[in-house]
Amino acid sequence: MPPFCDVALPVPVDSLFTYRVPDSMQPIVGGRVLVPFRQQRLSGIVIKLHDCVPNLEPKDLLQVLDTEPLLDEQLLKLGTWIADYYLAPLGDVFRTMLPLSAEFKRSIVYRITDQGQTALHLAGMSGSSARSRSTPQDQLAEFRVLEYLTARDSVRVETLRNAARASHSVLAKMIRKRWISREDVSGRRKAARVVKIAVLKQIEAKLNANQKQIIEALVASEGKLRLEQFNALRLSRSSLNTLVRRRQVEMVEEPAEFTVSQSKPRPLPSSFQFNAAQRATLEKIREHVDVAAFSGLLLHGVTGSGKTAVYLAAMRTVLDAGRSAILLVPEIGLTPAVAADLHQAFGEQVAILHSALTDRERAEQWHRIKRGDARLVVGTRSAVFAPVSNLALVVVDEEQDASYKQEETPRYHARDVAVMRAKMANAVVVLGSATPSLESYFNAKKHKYTLLELPDRVERRPLPEVEMVDMRLEFQDTGHEQVVSRKLAQEIRQRLDRKEQVMVLLNRRGYSPLVLCRTCGKTLECKNCAIALTLHKRSHRMECHYCGFMAPIPKNCVHCGSDYVYFLGTGSEKLEELLHGMFSQARIARLDRDTVRGREDFERVLNALNAGELDILVGTQMIAKGHDIHGVTLVGVVGADAALGFPDFRAAERTFQLLTQVAGRAGRGDIPGKVVLQTYFPDHYAVQYAARHDFIGFYEKELRFRSWMRYPPYSALANVLVRSDDLDKALSWSGILAKWFDKTTHEGIRVLGPAAAPILRLKRDYRYHFVLKSASREKLNALLRAMLAQAAQQKIPRTQLIVDVDAIWLM
Ligand SMILES: [Zn+2]
Numbered sequence: 001m002p003p004f005c006d007v008a009l010p011v012p013v014d015s016l017f018t019y020r021v022p023d024s025m026q027p028i029v030g031g032r033v034l035v036p037f038r039q040q041r042l043s044g045i046v047i048k049l050h051d052c053v054p055n056l057e058p059k060d061l062l063q064v065l066d067t068e069p070l071l072d073e074q075l076l077k078l079g080t081w082i083a084d085y086y087l088a089p090l091g092d093v094f095r096t097m098l099p100l101s102a103e104f105k106r107s108i109v110y111r112i113t114d115q116g117q118t119a120l121h122l123a124g125m126s127g128s129s130a131r132s133r134s135t136p137q138d139q140l141a142e143f144r145v146l147e148y149l150t151a152r153d154s155v156r157v158e159t160l161r162n163a164a165r166a167s168h169s170v171l172a173k174m175i176r177k178r179w180i181s182r183e184d185v186s187g188r189r190k191a192a193r194v195v196k197i198a199v200l201k202q203i204e205a206k207l208n209a210n211q212k213q214i215i216e217a218l219v220a221s222e223g224k225l226r227l228e229q230f231n232a233l234r235l236s237r238s239s240l241n242t243l244v245r246r247r248q249v250e251m252v253e254e255p256a257e258f259t260v261s262q263s264k265p266r267p268l269p270s271s272f273q274f275n276a277a278q279r280a281t282l283e284k285i286r287e288h289v290d291v292a293a294f295s296g297l298l299l300h301g302v303t304g305s306g307k308t309a310v311y312l313a314a315m316r317t318v319l320d321a322g323r324s325a326i327l328l329v330p331e332i333g334l335t336p337a338v339a340a341d342l343h344q345a346f347g348e349q350v351a352i353l354h355s356a357l358t359d360r361e362r363a364e365q366w367h368r369i370k371r372g373d374a375r376l377v378v379g380t381r382s383a384v385f386a387p388v389s390n391l392a393l394v395v396v397d398e399e400q401d402a403s404y405k406q407e408e409t410p411r412y413h414a415r416d417v418a419v420m421r422a423k424m425a426n427a428v429v430v431l432g433s434a435t436p437s438l439e440s441y442f443n444a445k446k447h448k449y450t451l452l453e454l455p456d457r458v459e460r461r462p463l464p465e466v467e468m469v470d471m472r473l474e475f476q477d478t479g480h481e482q483v484v485s486r487k488l489a490q491e492i493r494q495r496l497d498r499k500e501q502v503m504v505l506l507n508r509r510g511y512s513p514l515v516l517c518r519t520c521g522k523t524l525e526c527k528n529c530a531i532a533l534t535l536h537k538r539s540h541r542m543e544c545h546y547c548g549f550m551a552p553i554p555k556n557c558v559h560c561g562s563d564y565v566y567f568l569g570t571g572s573e574k575l576e577e578l579l580h581g582m583f584s585q586a587r588i589a590r591l592d593r594d595t596v597r598g599r600e601d602f603e604r605v606l607n608a609l610n611a612g613e614l615d616i617l618v619g620t621q622m623i624a625k626g627h628d629i630h631g632v633t634l635v636g637v638v639g640a641d642a643a644l645g646f647p648d649f650r651a652a653e654r655t656f657q658l659l660t661q662v663a664g665r666a667g668r669g670d671i672p673g674k675v676v677l678q679t680y681f682p683d684h685y686a687v688q689y690a691a692r693h694d695f696i697g698f699y700e701k702e703l704r705f706r707s708w709m710r711y712p713p714y715s716a717l718a719n720v721l722v723r724s725d726d727l728d729k730a731l732s733w734s735g736i737l738a739k740w741f742d743k744t745t746h747e748g749i750r751v752l753g754p755a756a757a758p759i760l761r762l763k764r765d766y767r768y769h770f771v772l773k774s775a776s777r778e779k780l781n782a783l784l785r786a787m788l789a790q791a792a793q794q795k796i797p798r799t800q801l802i803v804d805v806d807a808i809w810l811m
């Protein structure tokens with residue numbers, strides 16, 4: 001065994017760390033070791049074993065954690081590529097690739113016991129825990145602990161202490177009384193969540209009002225209710241406990257499956273029902289997969305053309321051949337309904353990696369995949385790192401989606417990593433979209449990818465007709481600023497009369513996005529960001545959409561005290577209210593980040609729409625993505641073109657994509673759809689081409705613009721951002737870098753800046769940036785590397801200097 005090993009640690013430093021290997025230990029490349037680092041113990045990945053004596057006296061390894069490599073040669077190579085390409089510390093990259101942090105956290109959980117349940121019940125009856133020697137404060141804390149635990153299965157100690165405001169001594173005392181139990185679950189592999197379900201056993205005549213309510217709720221839901229639903233229905237917990245003790249209700253535990261959802265799996269279209277274009281596409285993918293060499297395919301299919309069915313059929317082929325496949329979906333795309341479909345299609349062979357998983361569940365899924373128990377992986381961004389072996393196919397659905405780019409270190413783009421991974425594995429990568437990114441379409445045109453097309457909707461359904469409403473004329477005609485134009489109102493009324501459904505997009509949440517003082521002309525800004533606060537009427541507060549800061553609704557101007565405070569503009573919350581006023585009979589729901597807290601909320605609203613229980617769905621871009629609701633025949637677009645005013649070269653592309661996606665929600669059933677597109681920019685080419693469903697037209701026009709301005713795909717681009725909560729530091733650091741860029745020769749690279757970032761202050765940090773463009777990615781990478789070295793020499797902290805390669809936001 002060589003005496004030294006190099007370890008990648010998850011710290012913001014661009015180097016590896018060398019440790020001595022004690023005789024008793026046998027670390028392996030690609031496996032984890034525990035090492036001392038400053039005052040902590042960290043786990044890192046062994047990159048190399050060697051016998052070069054380091055300059056500094058190395059410390060000893062503390063422990064070898066794996067006897068088998070966690071990262072095989074290909075994933076190690078992929079990680080190294082990411083660290084190099086995105087200029088990220090290798091240890092940070094591996095931490096992102098391996099969702100195993102939960103295996104090292106010491107984890108203590110508490111549960112309520114039967115005695116505890118009884119004590120809680122008695123306390124509820126007498127108002128105090130009877131004959132206890134505890135002080136009144138302690139009694140209250142005990143009560144809170146019991147109440148918190150009775151609603152949950154097991155609770156981590158930190159959570160419990162915060163939620164119930166209980167000290168360690170209170171918890172210790174409760175353990176001695178056997179009201180609660182304590183368990184160390186550190187390093188436990190199996191810790192599946194369970195849900196508690198109340199099951200109705202028998203109904204007795206003598207019930208008080210609370211108990212009656214519970215029984216009625218149970219009867220209404222076919223005798224079964226999850227405990228969390230009790231909370232939502234505000235039913236009395238102590239009455240439930242009484243019913244449990246009288247054996248009228250029984251509490252059972254079931255594994256908390258992500259697929260426990262109200263939606264039944266929808267019948268999957270089998271490839272027998274494919275139309276000719278779908279069949280041809282599937283055949284092409286299969287041919288490429290059979291060659292077992294790298295190839296990239298771009299599947300450009302209009303909205304509603306049946307791309308998903310093709311992906312699933314291709315994955316089935318791969319599975320039958322004994323190989324593996326990964327399907328990446330955008331963050332919003334992986335609903336419980338989709339998971340139910342996948343489970344139905346592939347059973348235990350599929351691992352679904354979604355954001356609702358706990359760390360521990362994520363680790364569990366990771367091991368399942370690593371063992372080869374699941375050979376198909378479906379998930380968001382980080383699923384691209386799934387440790388499958390014998391990879392044959394990677395599919396990236398909606399490849400243009402911004403959620404594939406990670407907005408923290410390492411700032412990788414999962415689509416581009418997917419392409420690289422497929423290359424390393426001699427596999428096929430399929431990028432699919434109705435609105436491919438300029439980069440991908442450009443690559444297809446340059447024959448780097450094979451272009452596959454699904455030009456028609458399934459069952460020859462037509463794309464919706466788009467009617468534009470020029471909101472400037474609407475203002476002239478009506479004399480005031482309209483939110484819902486007369487045309488859109490009339491079309492909505494028609495749909496309501498015909499019992500058809502409507503979606504209305506307004507890509508801005510909240511009630512009013514701006515508070516303006518008519519006396520001094522100032523707006524109300526976030527304390528931490530140079531961003532106006534948005535009024536949220538229902539939650540009764542002002543909110544910053546960037547950092548989450550909240551403030552009370554002002555009655556007077558905070559600057560001059562004047563009471564001429566006006567709330568301007570319209571967000572989705574106000575639009576919903578307006579529509580309620582205009583169509584009082586209509587059943588209206590809203591879908592945005594304020595109404596949707598989890599995937600289940602999201603799914604509940606979509607199910608209601610699907611079942612015809614809603615007439616109008618209002619929402620932000622959340623409503624635009626991939627849903628297949630057949631009853632929607634009208635889509636109204638209200639102010640989706642605001643982004644065209646942003647100082648960002650991708651603004652036109654983003655607007656075109658959003659308009660096309662949301663238009664694609666109309667007319668997916670038997671009745672043809674229509675789109676009413678309200679715009680203040682009717683002449684803008686992004687709006688015009690979207691209205692004509694003309695991707696090629698848009699693409700060619702936009703490419704010409706990118707070519708003139710030397711923007712991607714004609715150059716590689718990086719955004720270098722300097723940030724500090726101290727304005728002087730932010731200025732001086734960007735000055736240091738500016739000077740360095742000035743005196744460094746960097747032929748073939750344009751450096752723009754430093755300039756104040758479009759959002760000068762964000763989350764308390766002042767921000768200045770440089771934009772670097774070059775036709776040569778190698779040169780750009782080398783310059784950035786040199787800049788990082790210079791910054792380190794000048795003692796600019798690595799965490800205050802963000803290098804974003806292939807940045808998709810320049811804000
Ligand atoms: Zn004022």
Ligand SMILES: [Zn+2]
Pocket residue numbers: 526527528529531544545546547548549763
């Ligand atoms: Zn803020």
